Amino acid sequence: MSITIHALSHSYGADTPVLQGIDLRIKKGSLFGLLGPNGAGKTTLVSILNTLVKKDSGRVEVCGYDLDSQVQKVKACSGYVPQGYAFYPQLNARENLEFFAALHGLQGARMRRRIEYAIEATALEQKALQRAYTYSGGLKRRLNIAIGLLNDPRVLYLDEPTVGIDPQSRHYILEVIKKINRRKQTTIVYTSHYMEEIEYLCDEVAILDGGKVLLQSSVSELTKAGRAATLTLSGQPAQACEGVRYEKRRAYVDLSRGYDTLRRFLNLLEKERIEVLDMQSGRGDLEQFFLQVTSERLRDG
Amino acid sequence: MMLGYIVKKEFTLIFRDIHALLVLFVMPTLFILIMSLALHDSYSQKMEVKFQVALLENGEEQPLAYTMLMQKLRQSGTFHFQSVKSESSLKELLYQKGYDFAVAFPADFKQRLQNDRESFRARFFARSDVSPRQMALLKGLYSTNVSKVLLEQVLGSLGVSAAENDIGDRIESRYVYKQNDKGAKPTSVQQSVPAWLVFSMFFILIPISNTFINEKRLGTIERIRSIDVSLWPILFGKFLPYFVINQIQVVLMIAVGYFLVPLLGGDRLQIAGNPLHIALMAAAVSFASICFALLIANISKTTEEATSIGGVSNIILAALGGIMVPKFVMPEFMQEVTEYSPMAWALQGFLELFTRAGGLSDIAADAGKLLLFGIISLLLSFYILQKGSR
Structure with a gap:
């Protein structure tokens, strides 16, 4: 295992628990997606794994090192790409990389090699000597990732690395991340709000909500489980039906085990004289499942 | 190696920030030039711009005593006397014709003093924006010269030359310096250079906090x-470049006082103290200002907050510290308040060295206070940074 988390809890003050008894196991070399609505505790979890926030209780191992007693080793095997453009806009890419490489204790030929690798992996060669404030959003994101690669991490944490960039740049960055993962079997922990990114990129995913892990599963299992039909009805049925969830006049019918549930539900609607105004179904996607699991209410409004 | 890269990064950031360079180098240079030239006359015995005094004539015949008095008053370095016919009203003279004062007294003042003391009355009028101190000075000048004229006439009638008995000629005055006789004459540039140097050194707060935030x-x-890196090299790596910038400011501001101000008609800066002591004092000021800047940067959330807190606190410290208004013109309680401003400690130390020819023992207390202030600020910033609480 690359990361093992057991009974991890953390709170900001006595009344604000952020993480409650988190258990997670992340395989070595996997591309692991961390999903959750705003305030779910994703950033706190990543900050704890990066030694930026001290946990209240629980046990965490990163690359086989204990987070409490082997902090330096945990830091040395981890790379962190924060959500913001965590570099100096007035410096060019190479100057930024030199500075952060020096902080990692790199020097001489080793420093040069690591910088060249980071530049090449994120395809920054053409712009390496241009000041970073002149970069497009996509280039800035790539430089942000390049800095995270300097210490040749065994685990790389990417906190929403595609926020605010165009679809082409997003796609390019996802390819870069896949390449990094394949080349050195780097474990990637990827948080994002874009479900399609997680679906495209990750092997495994955990859904967090309210500071708890609602589930951890492979992405293929989840998309299969997420297969459903959405019906818009003339009213809400009085009776409950197994495998169907109501949300006012909308009903979500679970199709992961075939069409029996849908048949039973349509019979129920006929009995209660409720009309089906609209119906949508198809391949289940992660977003649909995510909404089912976390429910659709707004979290920051 | 690591420290080298941290320092290189900070230097590159500073030298690529044109606004920071303007604040750190151009602003104090301009302040020194403006204040040295503007305050030039207030430190000098010669005044280029004199106060204008209208002597109101009343058409009376002018006896010898009056002519003698006029001669003496016209020799004043501070006031320019001009006789005017009394047809203009007082308000017209003071508010339209550009006079600061209007003075009326009888031409036969000697007669009246001898025979009719009650009818001898001099009247002084001033515009409402003229300082009471100037009014007192003018009255003093008048009464001294009236006494002088009377004395000369009395002594003259006794056959004694008054010129030989002029007390003013027998007064010896000179400045006394702390350690030797190389002290500098108090001029506006002697006050302006250390004052605005201290102000600019503390202004390093703006670029430091901007970068940090x-x-x-x-x-x-x-x-x-x-x-896996200790925060000390990060803080030290920030400290060192700004320390160097502060020392460049010291050299540059001294050069402005020494070369540029005299070129524009001001006095040349004289450095009475030992250059090594100046360097030590500059190091203490720099340490305090950078550590204070790190503290402000750490307690502020945004650059706007840092600029407001930092800018306002700098201006308040400067106003309290005798930077904007020299300490010696402040009332007693304000002079006591001054003792609590780090800028006052810095200015006191520099004035000891620039003007009073003070030595190491004279700056030790002020430098010590600055170092203590710096250490407290640095420890607080380190604590906040490590806690990562903001």
């Missing part, structure tokens, strides 16, 4: 904290 805002500090 951007680092926090963008997540750079967070990224650095996730790396």
